[in-house]
Structure formats: structure tokens, C-alpha cells
Amino acid sequence: MKPVEITRGDGPVVLGLPHTGTWLPGKAAARLSDRGRALADTDWHVERLYADLLPGATTVRATFHRYLIDANRAPSGESLYPEQNTTDLVPVTDFEGEDIVTEAASVDEVAERLQAYHRPYHDALAAQLERVRARHGVAILFDCHSIRSRLPFLFEGTLPDLNIGTDGGTTCDPAIEAAVVARAEASGYSHVLNGRFRGGWTTRHYGRPDEGFHAIQLELAQSTYLADEAPPWRYDEAKAARLRPVLAAMLQDLADLAPSLGVAR
Template sequence: MDKVLSFHQGDLPLLISMPHAGLRLTPVVKAGLVAQAQSLPDTDWHIPQLYDFARELGASVVAAEYSRFVIDLNRPDDDKPLYAGATTGLYPATLFEGEPLFLAGKEPSAEERAEYLEGIWRPYHDTIRRELARLREQFGYALLWDAHSIRSHIPHLFEGKLPDFNLGTFNGASCDPQLAERLQGVCAEAGQYSHVLNGRFKGGHITRHYGDPANNIHAVQLELAQSTYMEEVEPFRYREDLAQPTQVVLKKLLETVLAWGQERYSR
């Protein structure tokens, strides 16, 4: 495979992961998609732009180049389901609304998907693993923020309107509960936005697999409603007027993660 990710190494003990921001397709996947999938509607749109302050903050950042329609980097390599009910797998077969993703008989072959696993999925996870190890070695601990977004209304996946800020800590298993409490406090102070902890989105494979508080690695997923920063219909336009106040909250959340880590590990 050619370039499958972008990576920036920061100088603070925080890694931000963006596994669903990619827009590239392999020729086979592009040729096989149904018409309504050609615009890549299930992308975590504009996440690198929304978090464009992260490098200045001092965080490391890893972002996918390939679309989740090729392979989902936030699913385990054995493709075991993470959620009860409707969900998508390592190799998505449906759109979020439940319709088939590929034209009949046009899905990638098992051999092609094996190449995606080795050439796209593994390098992304190797990068996360190496960077978390480096951070823990240098600072004694590591903080992982898995950055996502999704349309605020998807009846096939959840009822009603999704809260604006959806924090996931795998029901408390992926990070210290005091950190989760502080993050909830930041969201509560931002009264114009709704929030929830471990609601419909508790954290995917990345949060669950790498979060290891007993070994000083704390992971949090944020699933952000796209209505907070963009238009949720084609052409999925970024809205600076919406994004700016949302970025204020995002920056405060990341600053809170860093401050908590410094306090926790400087005792």
C-alpha cells in the first residue's frame, strides 16, 4: 500500500487518534460502492481541521488516509462485534442507515481484504502502540484521545437525536474515573451543548484495547455530533461559525486531560 496514515509527534504525553477521517479508496472498493455511498457519507468529516489546534497544544496526532469503507481501523482484527444491535464491522457491508454498501458481487475479495488488514490496519495500530510506548517511557504515563464524529440523527443506529458530546471510557475500564469526571464537568460548563458519558458510544476497539489504567495508559473516545460544526448533508460543508465555539470546548477537554495527567503523576 502507499501512504496509509499521517503522523505528527508532539512533545506532551497525549496522542490523538483519528481513525475515521480518511477519504481515500482502493480501486476495487471505489468501483464496487453503491451510488449513495460514493460521497462517503459515513466519514468522520473534517476531524483534522476541527482539531487543528492539537499540534500547537503539543499533542501527537495520527490520522487515517483511507476511508472506513475500505477497512474500519476502530474494529478488532478478528472482527468480533463491539456493540449489541446494529453496528458495522471491520469490513463494512452496510451504510449507517442499513442499506448495502456494495453492489451485488462487487465486494472486495478475501485476498484483497487481507491486504487491507496488513497494509492499512496494522500500520495504524503499530503507530498507536509505538507512540503510547514512547510516551509512557518518557513521561511515565500516556493519554490517548480517540476523535470521532457522526451525524446527529441515524435511526438505524440510535433513537432520537444524539447528544452533542458523547464521551466513552468503556464503562470506566479505559481511564481513571477521576479523569472521566473532570471531562464531564467541562461538558457541563458548556451549557449550550448536551453530553453523555458511556451512552450509545462507549468507545470502540482503540479505546478498549489501548486503555490500560493499571499500566498508566488512559484512553477516552469522543463521538461528536456533526451538527456542532458542519452541515450533515451533502456536500458536508464545514461551518466555521459552528466549529469555532465547539473548538473552544474541545481544547478545554484536551487541556483538562493534560492537566489531570500532570497532577496525577507528579505526586
């Protein structure tokens, strides 16, 4: 199994999908507890939700599961959200704070997973962003995520439908942030900018507007497109049919903005 799948497009937008993969090598899979084997923290069907929304978009998708190693965590293991509950680079608990492994990976095993899975995903993502920037002068990364809308271990209450993250406006041009927020406001969905999820390591690492790399994360509440936020995690065609045009409009706005963002120095 290749750790990353790439679909090359000729437009300025790159979609990152770090958490839709469900593949695990045998040794890692065998160490999962019964709870862990449910793979509950997958970004279920996000690749289907975004499929064909923007002509010319490039897609970079991790095929491995985040329980093997999380492609949206810093390779150093540094926490994205200090003093808040979260999961690790190689998770030992799930989004409810419950154990998911019978034995934690050793330091050497973590290093091997970084080399075999985390690094190839980010090498591929970086290469595609460089290619797109060379063509357009800028590259816009739209990092695609979803999560259950009620997870007391991670946040209080119910998560808004659309959670937009730019790490306080530092990872992209203000026009990009404003365009996505405007579409969210017009959509009828609840939304928040830089709330509980203000952009993961991917958004923060690649978002360098002064160099022509712009990044923005959208964390969807899974209630917006799943029939139930529980097994078997069924995709709801009617819900998706309402959400997909909103996502398509966001992406098209970003593609249309690209020429006005200026050529990277």
C-alpha cells in the first residue's frame, strides 16, 4: 500500500486529506484494542464529499490511518493545543480519551513510522504545493477534515458545523479567510473562525503567505453529511447534496482569488 495518493490538477488549489485513510500494517493493527479497531476517529467519507468539487484541483490523500501516525501532527510530537486535551503523533487514546492500543509504539517504531508514512505524505504535499506555486505564483492549500460534533474530551457542548482555521489569520492572505467566512455565513450552517480548531500542523507549517503559500483548514462536524455519527458511519446523500455546493463555492472563490494574491517573491 502506497502511503499517499496524488491527483494532479492544473489549478491553484491543493486539497489535503490527511485523515481519510483506514489502512494499517499488520503489526500496528494487532496492537489495537477492540475499541481501537473501530477506527472511530477517521474523517469518514471526506474524500467522497470533496470529489470533483473544483475542476483543476490537486488532491494529496494519506492512505494510512491516523492511529498508525497522525499526518496532521508535528513530527517532533509537540502539541498543537497546549493545555488542552488532544491526541498524539502516534495516538494511544481516542477522541474520547479512551485507550486504543494494547502496547504503545517504541521510540524506534515511531521513528520508523515517521520515515515510512508521515514523511512521504508531507514530501508529496510539499512537492505539489511547489509545483502549483511555480505555475501560478501562489498555491492555496485547503486542508479537509471532519470530526464528531460532540466530544466532551476535546471540547464542551456541540461543535459548530463549519470550523475554519487560519491560526489567527497567520496562514493565509486575509482575502482567503474572508472569502471562506463569507460563504459560511451565507450557507445557513453554524460556523466559527479560529475556534477550538484553528488549524493543525499542516495548515500552520505550510501557511507562509509571504512566500506565496496560503493554507486554510476546514473542520466539518460530521453531522453535516453523515446519517449518524456512529458505526457504520453512513454517508447521507441528502445532507451531502446540501453541503457540497457550499464547499464547491468556497473552493471556486479561492481559485478565483489566486491571480489577485500576487506572485511569490
